[in-house]
Amino acid sequence: MTAHLLIGPVLRRVVGDKATIWVETTEPARVRVEAAGGGAGSAQTFSVYGHHYAIVVVEGLPRGKATEYELWLDDRHVWPQSESPYPPSVIATRPADDAGHPVSMIFGSCREATPHATGRKLPPDALDAYARRLMADPRDPDLRPDLIVLLGDQIYADKTSTKVRRFLRRRRAAGHHGPRDEVVTFDEYTKLYLESWRDPEVRWLLATVPSVMIFDDHEIIDDWNTSASWRADMSARPWWAERIASGLASYWVYQHLGNLSPDELTADPLLAKITSVPDATDLLHDFGLSVDSPSSAENTDRPYQWSFALDIGRTRLVMLDNRCNRVLTPGAREMLPAPEWSWFVDQAHGDYDHLVVGSSLPWLMPPAIHHVEAWNEKAADASATGLAEKIRRAFDLEHWAAFRRSFEALTELFRRIGEGGEGAPSHRVGAGGAYAAPATISVLSGDVHHSYVARADLGRAVRTPVHQLTCSPIHNQVPAPLKPLMRLSWSRAAAKMMRGLARSAGVARPPVTWKRLAGPYFGNAVSTLRHSAGRAEVLLEGTTKDGELFPVAKVPLTD
Template identity: 60%
Template sequence: MFPRPEVIALSAELVIGPVLRRVVGTRATVWVETSAPATVRVSAGPAAGEAQTFRAYGHHYAIVVVEGLTPGGATPYEVLLDGASVWPDPRSPYPPSVIRTREGDGTDQPVRLVFGSCRETTQHATPRRLPPDALDAYSRRLMTGAETAPDLLLLLGDQVYADIPSPAVKRFLRRRRRGHAARPQAPEDQVVSYEEYTRLYLESWRDPEIRWLFATVPSVMIFDDHEIIDDWNSSASWRREVHQQPWWPERIASGLASYWVYQHLGNLAPDQIAADPVYQKVIAAADDATEVLREFGTAVGGPPSAVPGIAGDGRHPEGDGTPVYQWSYALDLGRTRVVVLDNRCSRVLDPDHRAMLPPDEWAWFAEQARGDFDHLVVGSSLPWLLPPGIHHLEAWNERLAGSDRPGWPPSPSGSAGRSTWSTGRRSSAPSTRSPRSSPRSARPAPRRSACSPATCTTRTWPAPPSATGRSPRPCTS
């Protein structure tokens, strides 16, 4: 008689993270991906927090709210899965990861932001031997203590490239799709499924320097086009054409679902996370939230109602232009307010009423731009102020791309490749007054009335290019 085999429970491991996201007063949020279901605990001195992982598409995630941090401190922290320490790695040559808190919201302590965008991948994943990209280099400078640690890292789009993956990811796609005829018309070298999206984040965020930086500096993010596809939502004709592709429904649903999990969830403050309707549904279905996220991704990326003759576009069925879900967000750091705008997903593409933000979201933005703070920083994945010549050129291109003029071959984007976006022939954007000066020094500006800030500045694509990505740049207010 054979002995009964013993069931060996495999312990959970850290796959990606920890990623330090928001630090709000004496609380902080830490995001992780794990290899199996687990109880995730983050301990930072006397402060601590705990959360159960949720499962989606066969992957396991958690976002932990750490409570009771000391104001004005820099506290090393530890991550435990089911009681076993998994971070920091005792073999790591890097300094300890810490959670830094500000002295208090009412102080005149300067605010330091670092921002950048368009990080394609690492030097190890490219066919060319290139020096470290700017984010890697910044991480190394921070490790030496030569650079003052910022309050926030602001990533303004293209954190991953679904349409331009690295050679390593292309090999993964070929291996994974070999022998499967489920997606014969899918782009050969582009990601489509959620599982393929996870490979992009795994490759980029497991880079040792980036992993340390993300574990040490709070970060917020917003998508641009390459999280989905080049020139995403550039025009009504573009959307009409791309929605005819058989692989597109899975691509847009997977791209937005993975963006919500890997990037957007951490943009929210602790109280906002608890109140987020998608998070509530995910936690309620924690054993397997795949269907919740698939339905969500489909709803927010659905076919465009703003295009005549097509119903639904991720907006409420009443047709009032209100998005089903708001990706834009705002946060306060001392006397500085940061507002980060969704310039991609919620665009109004009706050729006669084009707008970068739908009416309700524009009203929200205008409200966020007023308040009892000294400095306003607006984050955008796109340039919002262009020379008139560029604007008119793009408007001309938009009209040609949307016409049936013979001699113009169809293209996947419905327009010439571009990263900016003109208002076209007509555009609806409520006018609002905003401050014109920009902060240039670490000295706080004098207090203003509650109706307007003393300074206003915009952080946007592009930042100066580096070897493999655009450089992070400091901004002090």
């Protein structure tokens, strides 16, 4: 049968003169990519659950240029589409010596599918708006970012569209068990990616700008891994094993696979196994189950690491898994198990100018909420089934502040890096072995359905500006009654009151203070982080009713 392009191409990583391109096809096929200025690659699709995918490594691209590319399935030309009204997609590489060249990345989280698919009216999609602006000239380096960083809730497994709900009801009537309006199986998950990534403008954007992604809770279910009691309750549901296996398996195929560099793809043992068999369904299903085995304070080994890191010019980006690998043991909760934390600390050392940490959950929350979460963790540790645990689960008290050991460890790491000097993590070791602190440290986050910029105060000895940059949602909205509460949570009066609550439970004062510089902004938004030599700034842009971007705030991140 003739293969057609179902989703893609999705341009994922560009490293040196290589790039990776991901596709989903309707039938098995040989996928071939050719760039106009030189560079090509091909790969055979692999098959899982009756679906067909390929990730192609394109090699030999010209450095420092944006070149158009084409894609074939077997001998059929399928991209660019002949009837497309959009400019041709390009692969842009950085110069061979790019240490002095600026770096820019756009970021955000929480994107529901397009309005016609969701069945409810949402403000315009910020990624749609960004794509339309870039279409004016996708080769213009002032318009085109180096990377799209998507920080979670790329799909909503537990909050489906009208179209998907109709599909699920037919499935449930036919004997496929599970919640009426939530996906469970791999095949059901594919419908979410299909309706989200085939949005025309977003499809073009993902084909033109490299992207990396990390999950948050809605890729699996709201409040995923909030606590040990949450896990116990979910594990008792008859459909949960299939849900978690399918959710993690589909995330590996659609999102995580593209996070790997060309060299990492070559070395990945799971990809090697999957591409060596005609049908890898059982392999991927077993993988999905195995990587959900819970961490604990005693056993922190993980069979697979979702966190990853990459360098662009003089910028280092480290993306952290805030969900799957949590240690949920009361009294010893951790965002990352010990081996993965050690890996993160290693990545935080090195030769770079700017450190960017991608964390789906904000490190620095509105202060009042931070103190409530710190209080709640302390109270919940006393009883895994008491009132505090019920409050934790009911009000989503599960950010870094609710994993205080990790919050303090992350804060201390930033302090040590920002101080520089002998004995601190080394950056740009220069003549005579001198140490220099990085120019900036930025934490990119989403999740909380409002956007803001906050600066951390880690003490006078810290020379590096440290910021929390939160951008959420890309395409969603916060319920109107919650907006005043969110604003109130930033007030000094509310912070003082909630700090008193935390102090009454024996919670020490946080080892950092922070000040909001911009926001809160509640509309759909996308943010741009720009680095140039030793300077940095962030631009937050919202969407108008007509679907155009407008500046909300522009904040310099260096003094």
